[in-house]
Amino acid sequence: MGLLLANHPSCASIGAATGLTAKVDLSTYRCSCGTRFVECDFWRRVADRTVEQGHPVTIFKKNYWNTHVRISNRRWLNGLVVSSLGNRSLNALRDATIGTVAPVRRRVAEARVSSWSLARAVLDETDTSVFVDTARDHQRPRYLAGTPQLDVKVIHLVRDPRGNSASIMKHTGVGVARAARRWRHSNVEARRVRPSLPPGAWMPLHYEALCARPQETLDRVARFIGIDPIPLADYLQTTEQHVIGNSMRLGAVSEIREDRTWRDLLSEGDLQTIARVAGSASHQLGFDWP
Numbered sequence: 001m002g003l004l005l006a007n008h009p010s011c012a013s014i015g016a017a018t019g020l021t022a023k024v025d026l027s028t029y030r031c032s033c034g035t036r037f038v039e040c041d042f043w044r045r046v047a048d049r050t051v052e053q054g055h056p057v058t059i060f061k062k063n064y065w066n067t068h069v070r071i072s073n074r075r076w077l078n079g080l081v082v083s084s085l086g087n088r089s090l091n092a093l094r095d096a097t098i099g100t101v102a103p104v105r106r107r108v109a110e111a112r113v114s115s116w117s118l119a120r121a122v123l124d125e126t127d128t129s130v131f132v133d134t135a136r137d138h139q140r141p142r143y144l145a146g147t148p149q150l151d152v153k154v155i156h157l158v159r160d161p162r163g164n165s166a167s168i169m170k171h172t173g174v175g176v177a178r179a180a181r182r183w184r185h186s187n188v189e190a191r192r193v194r195p196s197l198p199p200g201a202w203m204p205l206h207y208e209a210l211c212a213r214p215q216e217t218l219d220r221v222a223r224f225i226g227i228d229p230i231p232l233a234d235y236l237q238t239t240e241q242h243v244i245g246n247s248m249r250l251g252a253v254s255e256i257r258e259d260r261t262w263r264d265l266l267s268e269g270d271l272q273t274i275a276r277v278a279g280s281a282s283h284q285l286g287f288d289w290p
């Protein structure tokens with residue numbers, strides 16, 4: 001979705017606006033333009049602009065930029081302070097207590113203004129008006145929503161839990177129950193964030209609908225964002241991009257086709273497990289299956 005939108009003349013995307021993880025090797029990591037990331041002129045200019053704007057973004061550091069809402073490198077502490085606690089009232093209680101402590105408030109404020117600074121710099125550099133952030137952090141919209149400089153809109157792109165579980169199993173090696181729980185966790189938490197945004201700023205979207213009716217779906221996305229609809233062929237026309245993080249970044253999207261390999265990969269027992277774990281949550285998100 002990010003790669004498609006990045007080809008729209010009004011949009012710019014650099015992938016996840018939270019930067020690179022700790023795992024990458026910056027000395028060899030390549031930007032999607034083919035240049036080494038640390039030597040890419042685009043990224044140098046964007047970094048300079050963020051400095052000129054008075055809110056430097058830590059672009060050439062890995063293990064996330066200062067645009068990422070994170071208060072500690074300790075996962076458990078982060079989980080407690082800024083992630084979801086798995087329940088709306090608990091989250092509200094936490095936000096009204098720990099969330100008001102000065103260091104937490106400062107960190108959230110820094111992530112917000114840095115996110116603005118990054119987006120502003122990329123938009124100015126590319127002469128576009130809409131910044132597309134593909135970060136898959138379900139809590140990120142909640143933190144960005146109240147930022148005065150940002151007009152945040154969220155596309156909640158969801159895939160059928162059967163297809164997504166099979167993909168998680170294939171890419172991470174986890175079992176079917178765990179994969180289904182990951183699907184449920186991400187999507188239930190994302191849905192919990194929806195009331196943090198004004199009505200009209202949230203668009204649920206099924207991956208299968210995008211694949212089955214790409215033009216109609218992308219027109220709907222364009223109307224939601226407030227940009228001109230363009231022909232599908234233009235979304236597939238590769239333009240100059242400097243995307244990081246997505247493994248598809250070094251190739252190009254030439255067609256939109258649904259990945260249906262899960263139909264062969266999952267056994268009857270797997271399907272039952274997925275139905276038990278993710279069935280009811282998926283029904284609430286509009287998936288119609290047993």
Ligand SMILES: [Zn+2]
Pocket residue numbers: 031032033034035040041042043241242243
């Ligand atoms: Zn580049």
